[in-house]
Amino acid sequence: MAEYQRIEYRIDKQGRLVEKVLNGNGSSCTETTRKVEENIGEVERRELLPEYYKEANGNEETAVENLQSFVK
Numbered sequence: 001m002a003e004y005q006r007i008e009y010r011i012d013k014q015g016r017l018v019e020k021v022l023n024g025n026g027s028s029c030t031e032t033t034r035k036v037e038e039n040i041g042e043v044e045r046r047e048l049l050p051e052y053y054k055e056a057n058g059n060e061e062t063a064v065e066n067l068q069s070f071v072k
Contacts, residue, residue, distance in 0.1 A: 025054040
C-alpha cells in the first residue's frame with residue numbers, strides 16, 4: 001500500500017504554482033508530484049530540500065531531482 005504524502009500548493013505573486021512535499025524523503029517526493037506536474041504545466045525550476053537527500057530509512061543519498069517545483 002502506498003504511503004500517504006502531504007503536498008502544499010501555493011500560487012506566488014507571478015502566478016506560478018509552487019508545490020512542496022511536506023512529509024517525504026528521497027525520490028518518493030518527485031514520484032508523488034510527477035503526474036500533477038505533467039498535467040499542470042512546464043516545471044521552470046526545482047530546488048533541493050535537505051529531506052530529498054534522505055532515503056526512507058534516513059540514510060543519505062545523492063540525487064539529481066528536487067522536492068520543490070515551480071510550475072508556469
